[in-house]
Amino acid sequence: MRTFIAKRLLLLVPILFGVATLTFILMYVVPGDPVRALAGERYDEETLERMRTELGLDRPLAVQYVVFLGRLARFDLGRSFVTRRPVAEAIRERFPRTLVLALSAMCLAIVGGIAIGTVAAWGRRPVVSRILMTFSLVGVSMPVFWLGLLLIYLFAIKLRVLPPSGYGGGSIRNLILPALTLSFASMATIARVTRSGVLDALGEDYVRTARAKGLGERIVLGKHVLRNALIPVITIAGADFGSYLSGSVLTESVFGWPGLGRFVVQAILKRDFPVIQGAVLFMAVLFILVNLAVDLSYGAIDPRIRPEGGKR
Amino acid sequence: MNGKLRTVVLTHLCAIVLAASGCARSGDDATVRLALQTEPTTLDPAYSVDFSSGRMASLIHSNLVAFDPDARVISDLARSWEILDGGRRYVFHLGGARFSTGRSVTASDVVYSVRRLLDPETVSPRWWLLKPLKGAAAFHGGASWDDESARAIDDSTVVMRLEYPVAHFLGLLAMPAAGIVCREEVERLGKGYGRAPCGSGPWSLSAWREGDEILLVPNPGYSGRRTALAGLSFRIIPEQMTQIAEFEVGSLDVLEVPRAELEHWRAAGTPLLWREELRVVDIGFNTTKPPFSDPRVRRALNRAVDVDKIIAHVLFGAGTRSRGVVPPSLRLPPAPAERYPYDPAAAKALLAEAGFPNGFSMEIWQRENPEAGRVLESVQGYLADVGVTAKLVTREWGAFKEAIDRGTPDAFFIDWIADYPDAENFLAPLFSSSNIGGGGNRTGYRNARVDSILDAAATCLDDAKRGGLYRTAEGIVYEDAPWLFLWFPEKYEVVSPRLTGYRIPLIFNGQRFLDVGV
Numbered sequence: 138m139r140t141f142i143a144k145r146l147l148l149l150v151p152i153l154f155g156v157a158t159l160t161f162i163l164m165y166v167v168p169g170d171p172v173r174a175l176a177g178e179r180y181d182e183e184t185l186e187r188m189r190t191e192l193g194l195d196r197p198l199a200v201q202y203v204v205f206l207g208r209l210a211r212f213d214l215g216r217s218f219v220t221r222r223p224v225a226e227a228i229r230e231r232f233p234r235t236l237v238l239a240l241s242a243m244c245l246a247i248v249g250g251i252a253i254g255t256v257a258a259w260g261r262r263p264v265v266s267r268i269l270m271t272f273s274l275v276g277v278s279m280p281v282f283w284l285g286l287l288l289i290y291l292f293a294i295k296l297r298v299l300p301p302s303g304y305g306g307g308s309i310r311n312l313i314l315p316a317l318t319l320s321f322a323s324m325a326t327i328a329r330v331t332r333s334g335v336l337d338a339l340g341e342d343y344v345r346t347a348r349a350k351g352l353g354e355r356i357v358l359g360k361h362v363l364r365n366a367l368i369p370v371i372t373i374a375g376a377d378f379g380s381y382l383s384g385s386v387l388t389e390s391v392f393g394w395p396g397l398g399r400f401v402v403q404a405i406l407k408r409d410f411p412v413i414q415g416a417v418l419f420m421a422v423l424f425i426l427v428n429l430a431v432d433l434s435y436g437a438i439d440p441r442i443r444p445e446g447g448k449r
Numbered sequence: 450m451n452g453k454l455r456t457v458v459l460t461h462l463c464a465i466v467l468a469a470s471g472c473a474r475s476g477d478d479a480t481v482r483l484a485l486q487t488e489p490t491t492l493d494p495a496y497s498v499d500f501s502s503g504r505m506a507s508l509i510h511s512n513l514v515a516f517d518p519d520a521r522v523i524s525d526l527a528r529s530w531e532i533l534d535g536g537r538r539y540v541f542h543l544g545g546a547r548f549s550t551g552r553s554v555t556a557s558d559v560v561y562s563v564r565r566l567l568d569p570e571t572v573s574p575r576w577w578l579l580k581p582l583k584g585a586a587a588f589h590g591g592a593s594w595d596d597e598s599a600r601a602i603d604d605s606t607v608v609m610r611l612e613y614p615v616a617h618f619l620g621l622l623a624m625p626a627a628g629i630v631c632r633e634e635v636e637r638l639g640k641g642y643g644r645a646p647c648g649s650g651p652w653s654l655s656a657w658r659e660g661d662e663i664l665l666v667p668n669p670g671y672s673g674r675r676t677a678l679a680g681l682s683f684r685i686i687p688e689q690m691t692q693i694a695e696f697e698v699g700s701l702d703v704l705e706v707p708r709a710e711l712e713h714w715r716a717a718g719t720p721l722l723w724r725e726e727l728r729v730v731d732i733g734f735n736t737t738k739p740p741f742s743d744p745r746v747r748r749a750l751n752r753a754v755d756v757d758k759i760i761a762h763v764l765f766g767a768g769t770r771s772r773g774v775v776p777p778s779l780r781l782p783p784a785p786a787e788r789y790p791y792d793p794a795a796a797k798a799l800l801a802e803a804g805f806p807n808g809f810s811m812e813i814w815q816r817e818n819p820e821a822g823r824v825l826e827s828v829q830g831y832l833a834d835v836g837v838t839a840k841l842v843t844r845e846w847g848a849f850k851e852a853i854d855r856g857t858p859d860a861f862f863i864d865w866i867a868d869y870p871d872a873e874n875f876l877a878p879l880f881s882s883s884n885i886g887g888g889g890n891r892t893g894y895r896n897a898r899v900d901s902i903l904d905a906a907a908t909c910l911d912d913a914k915r916g917g918l919y920r921t922a923e924g925i926v927y928e929d930a931p932w933l934f935l936w937f938p939e940k941y942e943v944v945s946p947r948l949t950g951y952r953i954p955l956i957f958n959g960q961r962f963l964d965v966g967v
Contacts, residue, residue, distance in 0.1 A: 167848075168844070168847075168848040168851060168852070169845065169847030169848040169851060170851045171847070173847060173850050173854065173887070174846065174850070175498070176498060176574040176887070177498025177499065177575070178498070178865075178866075178889065179577070179868075179878055179884075179887070179888060179889050180574045180577075180887045180888070181577065181887060181888060182886070182887060184572065184574055184576065185887065187569060187572045188574070191572050216640075219490045219491075220490060220491065220643070220644070221491075221640035221641065222641075222644065227659070230659060231659070286690055286691075286694075289690075289691065289694045290694070293694055293698055294694055294697050294698060297698060300700065301691060301694035301695050301698055301700070302686060302691045302694070302695060303662070303684060303686075303695075304660075304661045304662075390687045390688055391688050391690075392691065393684065393685060393686040393687065393688070393691055394660075395658070395659060395660025395661040395685070396660070399660060400660060403488070406845055406846060407490075407847065408847045
């Protein structure tokens with residue numbers, strides 16, 4: 138197990154090098170000049186050249202690349218071209234907000250999705266099952282933007298029980314609507330996957346055996362059915378969580394949530410190279426770590442697929 | 450539902466209800482709550498080039514003079530001033546203002562701020578606004594500082610000398626970039642000054658929660674009228690629909706009504722504030738590129754599009770058809786006569802005369818913006834009627850600006866917003882051949898007569914004569930049609946009933962909330 142984790146963590150180095158190089162190349166291939174984006178609407182070429190020199194953009198590309206890698210080797214993500222703040226400081230400020238939103242959304246999605254999926258499969262009433270599955274179909278299909286506005290309309294404008302938007306200094310009231318919006322699609326997918334997993338497991342011999350042994354329905358569901366149906370759920374939840382951690386641009390925009398997603402989009406629009414590069418690298422590390430956690434959790438749920446040394 | 454599951458669901462619901470209880474925002478304190486669609490990039494005057502940054506920097510910093518909501522020049526740091534030597538020398542007498550640190554503002558702070566903006570080491574994209582000062586261009590080019598440019602006679606008197614008279618010089622001094630900064634704070638914070646500015650304006654920065662909110666409180670050292678407000682809260686809300694929701698629940702005091710929502714608000718009978726903007730919207734033709742190098746083609750396209758109908762149906766009437774370049778509130782009467790009434794037959798005839806009886810294909814570039822898309826689809830339809838196939842190309846702002854600076858597109862949909870309220874600010878950057886490219890003239894338009902009239906008008910101090918010169922230049926440009934002339938937009942806002950004295954400013958930094966109460 139330890140070797141497995143060490144190997145995966147060691148893989149970070151070549152992956153990050155690749156991501157760093159690709160991001161660097163993309164910055165210069167995609168049209169758009171960071172200096173023009175900074176200079177406003179009226180400027181002279183001489184000032185643009187001075188700005189280029191100040192930001193180090195006048196050097197040959199190879200030199201810029203070496204400087205960039207050198208900075209990275211010192212764990213220095215540089216300073217934003219636009220705000221002149223250290224990129225790491227800005228990420229440190231934004232990421233906890235994104236993390237809170239992602240964790241809340243993921244909890245809602247997992248708890249809600251598994252509950253809905255299980256009730257839909259386990260319940261013996263086809264009407265309930267059909268209603269729940271229709272709900273999950275709507276959840277998968279509805280654009281986040283639209284859903285966010287609907288929730289604002291219902292809970293903020295009509296019922297007046299929640300604020301429409303904003304961070305509110307970290308208040309839970311401000312978190313509810315964005316978390317619910319962000320969780321919706323994942324919740325619906327998890328519900329569908331759980332339902333089919335539970336239905337498959339219900340037909341398995343071990344479930345019949347468990348029932349034949351005289352085990353109660355709750356134990357059969359919890360210990361034998363759900364545990365076996367959860368592997369694909371973990372995969373989906375892991376992938377979604379990884380993307381939530383990189384910031385959910387639409388949800389953050391609709392709810393004015395000051396997270397990483399909006400920050401990165403702004404940086405892309407302004408061609409703020411250090412911020413884009415820093416944020417992409419940070420997200421790559423997050424993705425790798427989340428995927429590692431997902432792989433390890435498979436083993437915890439199903440001992441048959443433990444990476445190494447798993448006991449059966 | 451089994452017991453465990455039921456417990457989990459009920460716990461979640463309870464948490465939501467508990468958290469939600471008592472969540473109505475308080476609306477009774479004396480802080481005015483406003484929204485910003487984009488976050489300022491900096492509050493350092495020298496680098497404030499976008500709307501949000503400029504507006505905020507002007508609330509925090511005093512200038513020698515400022516704009517009132519009607520864009521008239523009023524005194525700010527300068528209690529009074531004299532214009533001498535035929536407009537070549539300005540003497541400003543300062544009042545007793547203090548920076549937010551408590552230190553008095555002196556004439557040497559003004560000189561420091563002027564010199565800082567012009568200093569090549571500062572690398573300010575806005576240095577050009579002080580270019581008329583004597584020796585300023587040379588200093589920016591690397592020569593030594595000329596004390597004649599700006600000099601402190603004593604603690605409360607500053608003298609500025611100009612290379613040549615500039616009629617709109619006071620307007621330049623009221624721009625955000627000419628804000629007076631506190632030397633020791635600039636030197637202490639360096640590039641970090643933009644996050645912790647220290648000005649002597651009516652407001653000082655209390656908190657900047659990035660991506661969320663900027664809070665300003667009154668600056669006790671401000672030399673002008675005291676505000677009765679406790680503060681200004683600017684929430685950063687990128688989505689207009691969310692801004693509307695915030696206004697509807699009473700969390701915002703001022704809301705700019707999106708044009709697409711105008712009908713709804715009008716139908717609801719909500720009293721709307723209205724103001725013409727100092728802004729012009731157009732489709733610029735690349736006049737250096739055939740077939741747009743031929744004025745007949747440009748005139749034909751102007752006659753091919755029914756702009757009035759687009760204003761009525763796409764803009765919901767929130768604009769005035771532009772017959773020229775200078776917004777009506779800055780223009781001396783009479784307004785230019787309509788030269789391009791909608792007439793597709795005449796447009797076709799003109800195209801045939803120019804050698805394009807079967808039309809041609811062209812690209813119109815736009816920056817990402819849903820309204821631009823709707824407008825250009827209409828334009829595309831009208832052009833198709835006269836045989837011109839227009840392909841719409843969308844780019845985000847950075848790539849769009851680079852392309853138009855380099856003269857890549859055939860035509861581009863764009864607007865121009867005034868930095869200062871003067872016809873010069875529309876005609877000189879946009880049509881003087883000295884400003885081709887990043888200077889503002891992105892159509893590549895060249896007309897020696899226009900150049901010489903603009904040069905003469907810039908140094909003319911006789912208002913009536915100057916107005917006449919600009920009207921003549923505008924008439925020539927209108928005739929030459931380097932643009933497909935569209936409209937002067939109008940702005941609509943709603944304010945909460947608790948707010949008093951608020952007016953939409955004519956120029957973006959003309960509202961400092963000194964007459965506003967709750």
